[in-house]
Amino acid sequence: MATIAFIGLGNMGGPMAINLVKAGHKVTVFDLVPAAVKTVTDVGASSADTAVAAARGADFVITMLPASRHVEGVYLGESGLLAALDSNTLVIDSSTIDAATVRKVAAVAKERGIAMVDAPVSGGVAGATAGTLSFMCGGDDDAFAKAKPVLEAMGKNIFHAGGHGAGQVAKICNNMLLSVLMVGTSEALRLGIDNGLDPVRLSEIMLASSGRNWTLEVYNPAPGVMEKAPASNDYKPGFMTELMLKDLGLAMETAIASSSATPMGALARSLYASHARNGNAKLDFSSIYQALAEQ
């Protein structure tokens, strides 16, 4: 079993750290919020007063932070983690941030002989709690091989997408596509309903046809089709509109930097931005269905 420092115990990080403890790892955690720390120490983790203290002597450092600036803040600079770690430690950043920041931090790490893996996740709070997250990893083969067994304590699918930053790129490609599936499926269901079809029957037909996609399988956006989907529970998240909007922002920034054309992804970002502004930021992202329905 490994010695692991876990930095960042939010909605996702908390249950992820707990799963590491349950798997038998020796986990030391750090977060600015005492209550978040307590949740994890209650199940057997230690805690530390600073990120650096938590990381001292660890085999693995895992960070789960809200945005690029937090990741830079924790790792870089004279008082950052990379200045304090020795080269035996493997760094795993599971935050969803832009690939450019990943590459910048990984380059500093490399100068100090420290291996790093970017490993953003999909699967939401439910997946974090159940230990069924998907990890999309970027980094060298060796680093990925070393990280994988640890990630398996928190997730079901552990993918190696490519070099540094590739995990982030894979995640935003996937989530951009997910947003398109969600809007497209909502449109198709509404068009059917507006023309007299029953959404349950239409969903069955498309699920068995070339319209099949993840949202029809497990996350139908029309109320009443799937009992457990957010759509049937007042669009309680799930995955919030504002988080999808954040991921689409990352996707668009990536597309701008690579001069890529993403007409549907770009449209999805604007539809979600408008939807968030109309009071739906905290609703599940499948609530975009409502923007197409008679209010």
Added chain:
Amino acid sequence: MATIAFIGLGNMGGPMAINLVKAGHKVTVFDLVPAAVKTVTDVGASSADTAVAAARGADFVITMLPASRHVEGVYLGESGLLAALDSNTLVIDSSTIDAATVRKVAAVAKERGIAMVDAPVSGGVAGATAGTLSFMCGGDDDAFAKAKPVLEAMGKNIFHAGGHGAGQVAKICNNMLLSVLMVGTSEALRLGIDNGLDPVRLSEIMLASSGRNWTLEVYNPAPGVMEKAPASNDYKPGFMTELMLKDLGLAMETAIASSSATPMGALARSLYASHARNGNAKLDFSSIYQALAEQ
């Protein structure tokens, strides 16, 4: 076994009629093109000089025609089929046309005591030949129940979408969604490739994640990912750009009539219209991927 008249022996109708013959039905065909007729009589069908002659005494009349005006032309008017058939015959129209025309023809049929089912298909020429089409049917429960065994000789999935026209609505909802899946998947793959990812690996990741959809399963638009997909065979169809454009036109006309909002479907139609105009009308519809790639 049933006595069946089959009208319209194009790329789809020909192999569909052949499958009916192979299933042991007594089939009489009609088409204006002698070569098309010969293909089916060669395997054992009879032929007739007019649609009405083919239909005389049949248990079932099946039509597979290019557009609404052909369907109206064959069924309506003094010399049309509905004036000639008796009420024992079940009419099945498998053409992809607008739901309004279906309802108009079905209403005339009803006046004469003739039951009708609209039963457009998906699955393309390959599915027609293999007998694995999906049929999306509209009509009364009784008529559907009577049509189903006959359709099973030509297809694998026989869906009952609702009343008259519901088959057409279900089909265009599905195909509109398919177009969105195709464009969205193409964008996600290109965005990944533009940022250094391998399309095979990215496809695997998204297929196992929330980006999963039919195009990633069986019809990947990036060349080289799937050996048998059109993308790996110079985008030889498959399902042509101009046919997707036709279906998207039907979807948009339906959306206009019901005041439905279909932002992604509408965008897909314009992208396909532009793609067709740029010389790609006869390529497979997955070639929209190329519009996003460096030429």
Added chain:
Amino acid sequence: MATIAFIGLGNMGGPMAINLVKAGHKVTVFDLVPAAVKTVTDVGASSADTAVAAARGADFVITMLPASRHVEGVYLGESGLLAALDSNTLVIDSSTIDAATVRKVAAVAKERGIAMVDAPVSGGVAGATAGTLSFMCGGDDDAFAKAKPVLEAMGKNIFHAGGHGAGQVAKICNNMLLSVLMVGTSEALRLGIDNGLDPVRLSEIMLASSGRNWTLEVYNPAPGVMEKAPASNDYKPGFMTELMLKDLGLAMETAIASSSATPMGALARSLYASHARNGNAKLDFSSIYQALAEQ
């Protein structure tokens, strides 16, 4: 002065007919709504009990009707106007309908030796009342030349767009473009405001730059920039969202029929459809600005 029959006295037709009376023409009107008739007879028009009775002996018949089916109903069939008129009468249809219906009616008219002009208008109720409408006309040069003096009693700009139906095509091209100007201008103003700019100053800058367009000139969608614009008066119409949606539907049907690519026009239609469904159908079409603003 001419003898004119005017059929259809709605929000637009009423004031148009009144302007014909004021210009000294001998006007006989017909409408199903007695109150609408009275408004025009009060200023000196005669009325008739049927459209045919109103049209008897007239030099000009002008119709202003809500949709294609009404135009077909009034003109075609055994009891329609075209069966009753003689070839000295010039028919002017000012309804906004699809070009195909115009061509169908014009063809029947031609068989009977009756000349016809399609002459849809822009300028709204305010323009109809003030006599400052724009007419976009389709038809032969002779017919246009004959219609022009009469139209000048109701409008300021009388354009000859081309042959039969060209007036309708010009109008929907213009109105599709207008919808794009309105949404694009709303986006640009919101983006500026969201980043600290004053909408008045930003409007001045864009008006003097390459962003200049009709909406910035006379119809600014941001509240408070123009005192008399609908935006500064709770988006009271003006030109209602649902009417713009109707025109965009006609534009999209035309685009589908000609396989034209209209990515922005198609997006505008879906944004307006969604906007209408969210309770804004009766607001001015510049209220699309609100869909982009924090609610």
Added chain:
Amino acid sequence: MATIAFIGLGNMGGPMAINLVKAGHKVTVFDLVPAAVKTVTDVGASSADTAVAAARGADFVITMLPASRHVEGVYLGESGLLAALDSNTLVIDSSTIDAATVRKVAAVAKERGIAMVDAPVSGGVAGATAGTLSFMCGGDDDAFAKAKPVLEAMGKNIFHAGGHGAGQVAKICNNMLLSVLMVGTSEALRLGIDNGLDPVRLSEIMLASSGRNWTLEVYNPAPGVMEKAPASNDYKPGFMTELMLKDLGLAMETAIASSSATPMGALARSLYASHARNGNAKLDFSSIYQALAEQ
């Protein structure tokens, strides 16, 4: 007359500096490309070996650089301009860059007591040569008042958009709107042409109606309508597709940062990205018209 240092003598900067010399200012220039320097010294400017040497003792420093990183490179750091200038010098940056970089540089300038104005331009090479550029300025009232007379030697319209960065925001709002006008006008013209209208006549009609916009006035995208427009000269720029794509990238980054919804602007960016990838990066941006036309 003022002493002015001008840094960056590209396609735009060169003619701008020449206009300052012609207006009687004492101009010292710096650029890495000797030929670019020579063009301006030929008309009477002095040159210097470094940016800092050029700026020494100047009343005004004007920079015209390709991207944010160049602006940061020239101004910031120990050997940058801001470390060398004294507080009598007014800094004017006419580069088109993101507002965040402007604010960062302006903050450093302020610490050193140096006033700064961001003053991006529109009008293209033709406007730079003719001295008819539009300047959209951000900065304090005093700084703007001081900069204005100098800018008037290079431009016709000098706008004060607001505080630091507001010039950049105004420019990208305007150019995002311009891209929407261009695509929307192209669509409307193509839709008309596809339905039998003459583009000259349709342009006249829309120019006199609510579709009026800058592109119809001076930059018609349909070949043959305006003799001097790029469209009538094989789409020779003018304003290149790749430059519009750059500006749309800046606009989208700004929209992402402020969570703004820009559906049309986002669509325009993807259409231009696709257009650039299809071999049109160096053509005038009005060539987007061709993407909608039969090839």
